[in-house]
Amino acid sequence: MENYSENNPSEMLNLFADGELDSGLHSSLFGQMSESTELQQEMSELIAIRESVKNDSEAFAPPAGAKRAIMARIGLTNSHKVAPLPIAGGIASLFGWIRVPLAFAAIGSLMTLWIVSSGDDEIAIDSTAKIPVVSSFNTNELTVNVPKESFAGVITPSEAAVDKIVATSDGSVLASIPVDNDQNQFADDTEFASPNLPEQISMSDLSVASAKDCDCGSLNNSENNIISFNILPFAGVKDDMSNDLFVGESFGLTFRMSGVSSFSTDEIADNDIALQNGMNLGLYLPATSNLLIGIELGNEQFSQPFTEKKFGRDITYKKSPDVFWAAVSAHYTFNNDLILNGRIKPFVQAAVGGSESGVIWKCISGLQYNVHGRMGASLGIEYGGLGYTPENSFQTSHKIGLTYGMYYKI
């Protein structure tokens, strides 16, 4: 039919390229190729065509719903079983992945609580509690001891704004009383930190007797109650009396950035993992003195690899698009006065929301530093996850890294 001869160098070359040329003819072909630029050009063209065909992903990807349609047609499965909601697998996958950061947050929380509770005689009370001083001791005359050594090298008593004083009534009964700037009269009485602050101060000077409508119950569980106040290391800054984030009914803004990197997985090799920067803004309101609830809006890159089996091979598609997201977030600050006298406190944060690619979730744990009463900074470890659905299959992407930012109380 067609004038075809296997002795034609071009035809031999095609057979060779397809692995069909008899091995006895290889040397003959190679000899001719070495002398012919045309044959060499033909070989490179055949290779180029073959390599291009390998990248024809469109041809190797059956339509997404084809399998479901086929199985429904042949009656192998019920429609609801053929098309399972991705959310079921997604939730299982989500829990599988977030258990590590959740465990991390839980362990961090427990350690913090252990540190806080390790002060045997001090009872942690949140700083917004009303001051149960005088009424609990039935006296208007308490002796207040100022432990000057605790401020050594930081301030002098004459410069101090009083925030922490250990007071005793008769030397044996003590109670712990953190001070709230907005709800007690010490804030207005910082003048009592006179240039010559005595080691013994009469409690009546502190004008605490008026705080009688207090809740005293939480103080009665120790025989050696300690009355403690916080003295800020910065003099003359009344707003700094509050070390908590957004205490009161005001709301606060946060700005946070992150430098994180995707987990190494089967689909993302180590050398594919680049640092991915993100930023977000948050608006929070206090739910309790320690818990803030708010929303966060952010933008960041998220690796979204997808692997499917094609032609007996696993083919992975990789992309890391910018993702805009919005999430509901909860931020919990631990009561801990041990670091810089309470100016640095541990916190945990969790957020769940949505993005243009799919569901997004985050867990953060770190420390926040109250620079000023209205402003602070935070530094922590952030884990982020994204659920996305390429080709109708639920996939997840995860990353972990540092986060840092600042907050401002309005």
Added chain:
Amino acid sequence: MSEKTEQMEDIELFSMLRGSKAESEKAFSELYARHSSRVYAYCRRFLGNAEEASDVFQDTFCRFYESSKQDREMTNVPAYLLRIARNLCVNTKRGEKPNIVFEDYMVVKHNSDRQDKDELLNLIKMSLDLLPDNYREMFVLREYDGLSYQEISEVTDIPVATVKVRLYRAKKKLRKILAPYLADLSQFE
């Protein structure tokens, strides 16, 4: 069932299709995962039309499943699937007219960016539509489905010698269509 379907041979899975519904479902899913890509690639590139390819692709697997219920000896599942697909594709081809002319290709060629890495693939796809059906089929079975000449012969029921000739001519024609681009490509290399 103690053995995982991923570890089973095609022929064992084919036998399982005659079993219970649960077994059938597992076996079918595994066979689909293994062979759907090459079957669809054949349909997609041989027919050139995504919608027709999707229909034929689905019909292929439906017929394949139906045939498993018959008492038939199976030796080569992918070849069998491709034979079904081929018959359906040929039937589909009989009812249509070619709608792409050479000038179409030329226009696209000159409007394209030579530096684009996908350019050659796009041109190959368009060039395939310009090939006669019997040449295009050989090319697709060889380059997309990776079949040997002998396997192509079995799938298409034509002699190996004819496969050689058609495949050679298919590639030659393809290179001729792509010549302007391939020449430029070699200059950039």
